[in-house]
Amino acid sequence: MAGKILLIEDEPHIVEALSFLLEREGWQVVAHSNGADAAQVAALRQPDVIILDVMLPNKSGIEILREIRANTQTAQKPVLMLTAKGQARDRAAAQEAGVSVFMTKPFSNQAIIDTVRSLAQ
Amino acid sequence: MVRTLVGSRIRERRRALKQTQSALAQAVGISASYLNLIEHNRRGIAGRTLLALAAELEVDISELSEGADGVLVNRLTEIAKTSSEIPEIERTEEFIGRYPGWAKLLASVGKTAQSQRENLAALTDRMNHDPFLSETMHQILSNITVIRSTAGILDTTPDISDEHRTRFLKNIRTESQRLSTTAQAMVDFFDAPQTETTATPHPEDEFWVQLKHHLPELEAGITTIETLLDQQPKRTATSTSALQHSLQYYRDVARDLPLDAFHRAISSTACDPLALAQHFNTPVINVLHRLAHLPASPDTPAFGLMECDMSGAILLRKEIPEFALPQYSSACPLWPIYRAFAAPGQPIRAVLEMPTGVQVTTFSIARTITSDRYDLPPLLRSTMIFTTDPRAALPTSPPILAGLHCSVCPRKHCAERRIDYILS
The missing domain is CATH 1.10.260.40 (lambda repressor-like DNA-binding domains)
Incomplete structure (x- = not known):
């Protein structure tokens, strides 16, 4: 098995597609849709890579990323942020919060697989 | 000659x-x-x-x-x-x-072209900042992401199980329908005739937008209120009176809070409106207005401004790039500008977290406009200034999870929701 991925995303069809895609590559995918406790789930599950959507119910992806970075249990975890907003200020906010890779939707399946693979190394 | x-x-x-x-x-x-x-x-x-x-x-x-x-x-x-x-x-x-006739015609055509260039610039600005368009584009990109990713899986996975194939085809169909609904909503948005609520700004609002919210010549005494009023076309008695009061207030506040001294005080008070009010021995509402009407400078946070009456109608608005305001009514009821009506004179500070994750520091206060009327409650006006600049951030304040207004807010379970999210 390649490792564990925490997928924090509230669009169920994106979760289905990404889970299928990554599981075929040997990853164990844990999906979580609620922003409120996402950082705690990351600390509890200890994934190898976190995929995080920017727009989530109850808490923004940027805020969750800050919490992940502030927690010593998750501070070093690689985080791939997904957003449909590719605007410069969103990208700047994500970088300031400590994102590892920032990817805009729509993305190619191969790009996701390659990025997750490189982040896990 | x-x-x-x-x-x-x-x-x-x-x-x-x-x-x-x-x-x-x-x-x-x-x-x-x-x-x-x-x-x-x-x-x-x-x-x-x-x-x-x-x-x-x-x-x-x-x-x-x-x-x-x-x-x-x-x-x-x-x-x-x-x-x-x-x-x-x-x-x-x-x-x-x-060729006097041709000359006049050319001047007229030139004027029309200039007017159309300005309209185009305004529309471009709207395209960039309109919250509905922003949300719609977000939804469309999400739909396309699902369709592209799922179609890619079906195309490159010949040994996919029947169960997965059926489910993914269903997902593509659902997302295609959503995409078509969203695209139709966007077309309707552009086709919709402009109504009074979206097309007719309050005259005071329109006036300040035109003057970019800062009047250095009035502050320096180079121009007068009367001159500025004379430059405003299509004035009615009501709008003239409102503009006159607005300008007099601006001039009085500028006189009490001189620019240089105010800039220095901002630095020494960490841009705290209450501390600034105490420093200048002036009501806090004056400080809020002065902060919102400062000229753009890298040394001071850029503040936006919104004022509304007791019906919620927006009378004055100054946007900042990171925080859009609704056109003329129906903002999110969680905004502290409305809460301020419950305790006139009480300044409120609060942080709003928008669905995009942007955090906005706000200061609000409601003030009495007139109270000398028998058997009627006082007329109130509420003011909120806001900024995303971290220099004005509040030390300890959990954010309020807010939106712009319900129709473009994706917070599905918000207790304040009064109409559906247009893209749900």
Whole structure:
């Protein structure tokens, strides 16, 4: 098995597609849709890579990323942020919060697989 | 003197009298060729020759020389300068004199073109900042992501199980339908006729937008309130009164909180409105207005402003790029500007977290506009200023999870929701 991925995303069809895609590559995918406790789930599950959507119910992806970075249990975890907003200020906010890779939707399946693979190394 | 119309008027008057060029030239003692140059505005004319021509043409000299259309000259010159291929600007007066009808037509077309350029700029600005369009684009990109990713899986996974194939095909169908609904919503948005609520701003609001919320000439005493009011077209008695009060208030606040001293105090108080009010011994509402009307500077946070009356109608708005405001009503009820009505005079500070994750620091207060009325409650007006600048961030304040207004807010379980999210 390649490792564990925490997928924090509230669009169920994106979760289905990404889970299928990554599981075929040997990853164990844990999906979580609620922003409120996402950082705690990351600390509890200890994934190898976190995929995080920017727009989530109850808490923004940027805020969750800050919490992940502030927690010593998750501070070093690689985080791939997904957003449909590719605007410069969103990208700047994500970088300031400590994102590892920032990817805009729509993305190619191969790009996701390659990025997750490189982040896990 | 602009010589443009002098020559043309001489020619018109001569023709009206059915006099030949040579006869007129002889009568005033100049050559016919020189008169020809004058009539075609290729030579200036003044003094004795002009007096003689006026006498011979039986008109007062002022009828020939006054009223030359300097405005038209300036307008055509401005139009010429906006062109990539600049024409013979030095011959503008001659052009007006020779072809006055064409000159006026060109000026009119130039004015229309300028107006359309401004409309285009406003529409482009709207495309970039409109919250509905932003949300719609977000939804469309999400739909496309699912369709692209799922279709890619179906295309590149020949051994996919029937169960997965069926489910993914269903997902593509669902997302395609959503995409079509969202696209239709966008088309409807552009097709919708402009209604009063979206197209007719409050005059005070429109006025300040036009003046970019800062009036250095009024502060320096170079211009007056009356001059500024005179520059506002389409004024009614109500709007004039509102604008006058607004300008007087601005001038008074600027006088009490001089720019240099205010900038220094901002640094020493960490941009805290209450501390600034105490520093200048002035009501906090004055500080809020001064902060929102400061000229743009890297040394001070940029504040937006919103004011509303007790019905919630927005009377004054100044946006900042990171925080859009609704056009004229129906903002999110969680915004503290509305809560301020519950305790007039009590300043409220709060952080709003928008669905995009942007955190906005706000200061709000409601004040009494008039209370000297029997058996009626006081009229209140509420003000909120806001910024995303971290220099004005509040030390300890959990954010309020807010939105812009319900129709474009994706917070599905919000207790304050009154209408559906348009993209749900």
